[in-house]
Amino acid sequence: MWVVKHFFYLVLLVQFSPYVVAQTTQQAKPELQITLPVRQVKLQKYLSELLHVSLYELGYNLTLTMTPNPLYKRESRLLHSGKITMIMRLATPQRDATFHKIAVPLTQGLIGKRLLLIHQRNQPRFDTVASLDALRDSKLVGVFAPGWYDVQIWQANHLPYVEIASDHTTILRMLTDGNRGFDYFSRGSTK
Template sequence: MTISSRNDSNVAFYRDLLQQALALSGYHTKINFIGNLSYLRQVNYLKHGKIDLIWRLGTHERDLAFKRVDIGLTNGMIGKRIFLIPKGDQWKFDRINKLTDFIKHKLTGGFGEKWFDIEIWKYNRLPYVEIPGDNNKIYPMLASKRRNIDYLSRGMNEIIGDARLYPDLEVEQRLLFIYQRDIYFYLGPSAIQYHSILEHSLRLAEKAGLIKTLIHKHWGDIGNLLQLDKRHRIHLQMPPEEELTK
């Protein structure tokens, strides 16, 4: 089975989960990782059978375009959003306790072109900037403090890897944005015949505790590491499903 990723920070988890879940069903599958691709290239490769699956947030648009394996892969961690901020900027967030504080203090999130969070931020009237082109350029833009971006919203399973990759940035310490979402495998035309096998295998993995085990293997005791229990929780309202795209 051929896969790719958008970056190196989490690919090991999804590759491990795919391989071990299939093994539970008696399938010993070779995973061919072809490297990192932009989202648009991944979609193009998936459509044309150059890769077999991607892992993405579940959206109405994506459900129409590809075949979803309807088992959540991160126990909802991707919907627990923590901010990546420039080093030394924690003070900007120390008095933030509700959504209207972001508007009052003009704290602005940065997002890549058509990122999933954009529609949610728009629906909740939060300030944001959408930056076209290569997603990776957003990180140095944020670190430079010259592009009117105050933070990036990342899933709790993404934030630590990103902080390691970009040492000029750090994890914001107080806040936790929450919306109900998870990541799923989406199959392209070349792999649709494996849908029932993957769904059965992932269901077994969920029941056997394999997903939880692999989360701990790849991210450790991430809840304690990020001090989720001490964070101020802000629940975001979700727009109608048909408005959500990426």
């Protein structure tokens, strides 16, 4: 049960490269330029303030550019190519070894609280699910995009799922249409 309750810790990953520019001038704080894709408009102001204050305290003046957020896999490619310089991801040993992380609990743990989005016609099938064992026994199938961290959690807990290479909007539309081989879409409560 520990795996289900404690698997998410949101971090910002920064790839320091020639694309992240820190320039120093005499007696001035170094200038740090970051390009960050953000999916939710509400999150933009919060992240902007958090980054400006945090980096100022570390001795930097920040120039922050926020861009529309691409698909999950494309976002990682853009980071590696330098088109963006920071992404938000959950902490994993591989990411911790590859990137510099800013370990700030941005959502106060809410990202780890999962909501199962379902179609109302399936509500009776979910009414009896009150525990992990009940979810497992129900044979209800979840859906994720390839590479989502949730997949590891579902595997560790022996929960059935499918992976579909689509964005969350398309997956929601498929859930609404039904007959796609899955019954729910797990999302973080901050989404």
